[in-house]
Ligand SMILES: CC(C)(COP(=O)(O)OP(=O)(O)OC[C@H]1O[C@@H](n2cnc3c(N)ncnc32)[C@H](O)[C@@H]1OP(=O)(O)O)[C@@H](O)C(=O)NCCC(=O)NCCS
């Protein structure tokens with residue numbers, strides 16, 4: 001069974017409620033209808049009911065069963081206003097500002113629904129840039145207990161691929177931390193291992209990626225990954241993790257054996273930790289577009305409740321997948 005079909009089966013077993021704030025986006029409406037039909041989640045949408053259902057009518061999709069919350073009409077608004085004001089009072093938030101934001105910014109409204117447990121998770125980003133989705137999520141939900149850093153990963157499912165876990169990988173950070181320090185890279189490795197284990201269900205084998213393998217190149221960029229590897233090995237001794245490794249040495253067994261002999265990771269990695277966001281974001285898009293991989297994300301790890309982003313280049317099918325993954329994260333509380 002394909003990776004995403006396994007996730008959908010899990011999602012169906014204990015249905016969670018996912019809020020979709022981007023109700024002007026056609027792909028989101030199409031995805032919502034498919035999720036309702038497949039039964040992987042309950043869907044809440046934010047906006048004016050007549051506009052949402054008009055949109056669905058033009059697209060000829062059936063949104064029967066979707067719950068619509070209109071910020072102008074809901075009696076939850078004042079609770080959200082008070083909660084948001086309290087949460088952000090040290091940052092100058094007032095009730096007036098909070099009301100203005102909640103009435104006009106559906107992304108923040110959706111995050112508040114998750115914060116107040118009126119939804120189990122949120123998926124957005126089909127028509128908003130990543131930074132706009134992540135900022136309110138980070139500000140309101142904050143990090144999960146025991147974590148200092150939120151980071152963003154993709155589940156990459158590569159067709160006809162013998163590498164990774166039958167072609168399935170976690171790539172990180174591909175969406176949030178632009179130039180992580182060595183210590184932050186170590187944290188991203190640990191969070192990515194947890195994401196891999198909980199969503200793919202297999203043992204994570206983590207490569208700390210670089211343009212160098214075991215000292216083949218010298219540069220400050222390489223030094224950062226070497227240091228990150230040392231920190232990660234010390235902080236998380238239970239992980240199967242190694243670096244610094246080039247991509248080919250990480251995933252191709254024969255190249256791993258020749259470039260990094262004796263490494264427990266080389267040639268077998270299924271979790272790829274990129275040295276910075278340029279590499280991560282470009283890397284996932286190369287694999288998605290040229291190898292025709294399914295790319296689910298950017299999903300957040302290390303955040304207190306499940307909120308996941310999308311690329312503005314996503315398809316309706318990608319949204320359906322990320323909704324199912326969000327529902328499973330909510331089940332597992334990761
Ligand atoms: C996400 C992002 C917008 C946050 O940066 P920012 O707007 O400058 O916001 P700040 O640094 O002021 O952070 C806002 C809040 O989030 C928190 N935060 C930021 N990054 C965080 C992280 N990685 N982990 C945990 N919390 C974080 C800050 O502590 C701050 O909290 P506070 O307001 O309660 O003090 C920024 O990191 C970014 O633009 N990342 C790249 C996104 C992108 O374009 N990706 C490429 C496409 S996928």
Ligand SMILES: CC(=O)OP(=O)(O)O
Nearest residue numbers: 129130310311312313
């Ligand atoms: C993941 C990604 O590239 O997102 P965006 O379209 O928001 O830039």
